[in-house]
Amino acid sequence: MTGTALRAALALGGAALLAGCEAAAPPKPRPDSVKLSEFPDRVYWGDTHLHTSNSVDAFGLGVRLGPEDALRFARGEAVTATTGMQAKLARPLDFLVIADHAEGLGATKALYDAPRLFIRDERMRRWHDMMHEGPDGSRRAMVEILAARGANDLPQAMLNPDGAAERTKSVWNASIDAVERYNEPGRFTAFHGYEYTLMQGGNNLHRNIIFRDGADRVRSVVPIDPTYKATPDEIWNAMEAYEKDTGGRVLAIPHNGNLSNGLMFELTMPGGGPMTAAHARRRARLEPVVEITQIKGDSEAHPYLSPNDEMAGYGVTGWELNNLMSNQPKQPGMFAGEYVREALKRGLLIEAATGANPYKFGVIGSTDSHTALATADEDNFFGKHSGNEPSAARALSPQNIGPRPERFGWHYLASGYAGVWARANTRAAIFDAMARREVYATTGPRITLRLFAGRDFTPADLKGDWVRAGYARGVPMGGELPPGKTPPRLIISALKDPQGANLDRVQVVKGWVDRAGKARERVFDVAWSSPETRRPVGGRLPPVGDTVDLATATYRNSIGAATLTTLWADPDFDPAVRAFYYVRVLEIPTPTWPAFDAVRYKLKLPPQVRVKAQERAYSSPVWVTPG
Numbered sequence: 133m134t135g136t137a138l139r140a141a142l143a144l145g146g147a148a149l150l151a152g153c154e155a156a157a158p159p160k161p162r163p164d165s166v167k168l169s170e171f172p173d174r175v176y177w178g179d180t181h182l183h184t185s186n187s188v189d190a191f192g193l194g195v196r197l198g199p200e201d202a203l204r205f206a207r208g209e210a211v212t213a214t215t216g217m218q219a220k221l222a223r224p225l226d227f228l229v230i231a232d233h234a235e236g237l238g239a240t241k242a243l244y245d246a247p248r249l250f251i252r253d254e255r256m257r258r259w260h261d262m263m264h265e266g267p268d269g270s271r272r273a274m275v276e277i278l279a280a281r282g283a284n285d286l287p288q289a290m291l292n293p294d295g296a297a298e299r300t301k302s303v304w305n306a307s308i309d310a311v312e313r314y315n316e317p318g319r320f321t322a323f324h325g326y327e328y329t330l331m332q333g334g335n336n337l338h339r340n341i342i343f344r345d346g347a348d349r350v351r352s353v354v355p356i357d358p359t360y361k362a363t364p365d366e367i368w369n370a371m372e373a374y375e376k377d378t379g380g381r382v383l384a385i386p387h388n389g390n391l392s393n394g395l396m397f398e399l400t401m402p403g404g405g406p407m408t409a410a411h412a413r414r415r416a417r418l419e420p421v422v423e424i425t426q427i428k429g430d431s432e433a434h435p436y437l438s439p440n441d442e443m444a445g446y447g448v449t450g451w452e453l454n455n456l457m458s459n460q461p462k463q464p465g466m467f468a469g470e471y472v473r474e475a476l477k478r479g480l481l482i483e484a485a486t487g488a489n490p491y492k493f494g495v496i497g498s499t500d501s502h503t504a505l506a507t508a509d510e511d512n513f514f515g516k517h518s519g520n521e522p523s524a525a526r527a528l529s530p531q532n533i534g535p536r537p538e539r540f541g542w543h544y545l546a547s548g549y550a551g552v553w554a555r556a557n558t559r560a561a562i563f564d565a566m567a568r569r570e571v572y573a574t575t576g577p578r579i580t581l582r583l584f585a586g587r588d589f590t591p592a593d594l595k596g597d598w599v600r601a602g603y604a605r606g607v608p609m610g611g612e613l614p615p616g617k618t619p620p621r622l623i624i625s626a627l628k629d630p631q632g633a634n635l636d637r638v639q640v641v642k643g644w645v646d647r648a649g650k651a652r653e654r655v656f657d658v659a660w661s662s663p664e665t666r667r668p669v670g671g672r673l674p675p676v677g678d679t680v681d682l683a684t685a686t687y688r689n690s691i692g693a694a695t696l697t698t699l700w701a702d703p704d705f706d707p708a709v710r711a712f713y714y715v716r717v718l719e720i721p722t723p724t725w726p727a728f729d730a731v732r733y734k735l736k737l738p739p740q741v742r743v744k745a746q747e748r749a750y751s752s753p754v755w756v757t758p759g
Contacts, residue, residue: 160316163558171603172553172570175580176562178227178321179206179506180385180550181340181423181498186303187327188236190502191244192259192274194267194518197504199230199307203314203322206506214518215267219505221512222631223578225549226557227321228506229498230307231340234355235329236286238303240277253287255280271519278457284333284360297354304354308347315346317558326355328367328384334457336391339367339419340498344381344563352378363402368418383567387423387500389475390431390448391456394466397475397491399482412488421566424472424495424573424750425548427516428456432716432750433473436464441655442672443639443718446575446748450543476753477643477651480710484645494569494610494752495714497548497576508576510747511685513546513725520544524733527726527741542726542741547575551749553582553608569610574749579635580627583609583715585754589621591699598623609714610752615759619705624658625697626717626749633719634692636661636676636746640700644711655716658700661693678721680744685723685731692720708758715751722747 183190185198196214205211208224243256244263251257255276262273280286308324315322323342330337343350356370364384371382389396401407424431429451433444454462468474472495479491499506502517515521520541527542553570554561565571572581582599586606593601602623607613613620628635637660643653657673660666666674679688702713727743729735737743 161318163317163560166318166556166558168555168561171599172555172565172608173599174553175551176226176321176554176557177578178225178229178550178552178562179498179508180229180323180325180342180496181231181327181387181426181500182206182228182504182506183232183327183500183502184230184504185241186232186238186307187502188233188240189274189278190232190504190517191240192263192270192277193502194270195503196518199310199504200314202230202504202506203228203310205504207314207320211505213505213514213521214503215521215523217522219507219514221507222509224320225506227323227552227562229323229325229340229342230311231325231327232307233329234326235357235359237300237326237355237357239299242299256287267518300354305351308351312347315559317556319557321557321559321562323559323563324350328356328358328364330358330361330364330367331456332362332395334455334459335393335395336388336456337364337386337395338388339364339384339386340423341367341371341382341384342563342566344559345378346559349378349380365402368414371418381563381567383421383563384419385421385423385496386419387426387498388428388431388456389422389470389472390429390451392470393455393460393462394469397469397478399469399478407482407486407490409486409488412482412486412490415490416488416492420493420569421496421571422472422475422493423498425497425545425575426500427544427547428500429543429545430547430575431470431472434467434471436467437471437474438653443655443716443746446745447545447547449742473641473643473653476712476714477645477653480643480645480712481649481651484649484710492755494566494571495573495750496550496552496566496571497573497750498550499548508546508549510546510576510723510725511728516544522729522732524729524735527729527737528735542737545575546725549574549576549578551578551581569752570608572609572749572751575747577629577632577719577747577749579629579632579717579719579749580625581715581717581749581751582623582625583751583754584623585611585613585620585713585756586623587613587616587618587621589623589699593623594697594699598625607754609754612755612757615707615757617707619702620713620754620756621699621701622713622715622754623699624715625695626659626715627695628693628719633687633722633747634661634689634694635696636692636718636720637673638696638698639716639718640713641716642702642711642713644706644709646709647706654704656700659696659698661691661696676720678744680721680723680727682723682727682730682743685728687720687722689720710758711756712753713756714753717749718746719748721745
C-alpha cells in the first residue's frame, strides 16, 4: 500500500486502538500528597518491559490485548488472555512500564484492520491475508516480517518516518491516556515509556525508554524509530533534548546484551576507536540501569567467561548460539561484550584509562513479554507471545519462529521482575531509585534483598536498626564507597519470597583490576543454610539438596533457610585497586514452568528440557575507588 490511501488506512487502524479505552478514571490522590518515608523502607515490585498489541511483532504473533488490559492485569485484575483462558496474578505488581516498540508502532494492527482493497504492496497484502487466517497464519506472517526487519527490507509504510506519523501519534496518545487512567500514586504506578529497538544487522542493542513525568510533558514527544541506525547516539540526543525542552527526566534501560553478538558492552567507541571519557559519562548518566534477566535468557555471567563459578550460566541454553535475529552465528570471543559481570569489569578498565566508567550501572529484571501479561511465576507463566501461552504443545517442541527455532520453546525463562527500594509508590520515587541504582533483579521470586557497604560496620549493628546504620554510615546497593584503607564491610540481608522457596545461599561477586591492569573476579559464599552441617570442602560449598517431586511439580521447604543475614569483609582487599561487589542469592531447587506443564497436560518431556532450577536475585553493585 502506498500514498494517501495507505496513510489514511493506517491512521484509521491506529485510531481504532482507542476503542474500548474510555473507562472512567478511578479516584486517585495527587502524587505530592503521598507521604514519603524517611528513607526507602520497602521494596516495590514491577516490570519495566512489557509489550501489548501495539507492538509490531506482538500483534503479528497473534496478541490481541492492549495497554488497558496490561495495566488491569498488572494491578491484579483477571483478564482474558489472547488464547481465551483466564489470567490473573497471585499478587499484583506495584508498577508497570508498557514498552511497545517505537518501530512500526501499531503497524501490524493497522495493516490487519486496513481494507484489503487499499493495500497495493504485494508483501503487505500477503501478510494481511495470513494474519486473517488465524494464529498460525499470524505467526507465519511474523516470520516474514522479522526476516524483512533483519535484512533492513521492511516496506516503508510500516516504518514511522514515511507515511505513518499520524498513526504513531494516535497510538502513542491513546497509550498515554490509558497509562494516566491507571496511575494511582501510593497504590500503583504506571509509567510512560517505549522501546527503542536498535538492532545492527540482527544484533540486539535495544533500550527501554522510561519517563519520570506525566502526560503534559510526555505528550510533547513521540517514540523514535531507529530505522536501522547503528549506534545509540540518536536516542541519547532525543533524551537530552526532551530534558532540556521540558525540564523532565528520562532514562534508558539496555536489555538482552546476551543477543548482541558482543556489541552491547564494548571496550571501544561504537564503530571502533578508544572510548572517550565524554562518551562514558554520557552513557552512565542516561543508562543507570541494565536489564540482567528476562524471558530471552539471563545475562549475568557465562561459564565461558567465569569457568570457576559453578552457578554461572543460569538460563543461557539456546541463547548463546546466535544473535537476536539468528542471522549471525556467535563466536565465544563475543561473550565478553554481552554479559553484565564482564561489563562491570570492563567499566573498571575504561575508568582506569579515562577517568569515567560507562558501565557503572544497577541491575533489574523484567519480562519482555509480548502477551500484555507481566507473568514471571513458574506456575503461572503465559510465555513470550500468544503461541507460547499455556498449552499441551509449548514444552514439547520449539515454536516455529525464525531460522533457529530450537531456542523458542522450553528455553524461554519465566523471568524476571524488578525490585526497587523507593520512598513511596510514585513515578518520582521509583524513577529516582532507578536513577541512583538502588534496585535489584530476580528471576521471578519476590526475594527481599538489601545490601549496604561501609567501613566501620560491626556485628552489633545487626542486632539494632541496621538499615538506619546502613544509610547513616555507609552506602546502599548502587552506591560508591569513598576511598579508604580498611576493607569494605557489607551488611547483607536476604528474606525468602513469603509464598516461595527457602534460600540456599548468599554469594558476593567481586570484580577488580589488579595492579598489573588485569580485570579479575571471584565469587565468595558468605552465608548459607544449615551451616552447622554444610561446610565448604576444597573451597566449594556442598549442594543444598533437592526436594522437587516432578510427578506433582512440587517441592518441600524442608531444606534451606527463610532468611540469611551476614556482615562480610573482603579478605583480599587492596586499597590501591578499583573494585565492585554485588550479591547473588540462590533459592533451593524448584520446578520450572515445563515441569508444571507436564503435570497439567500429562506430558512426557524430552530429556533435554529444563525441569528444575535454582532461581535467584542479583543486587546492584557497590563500587570502591582507590584514593
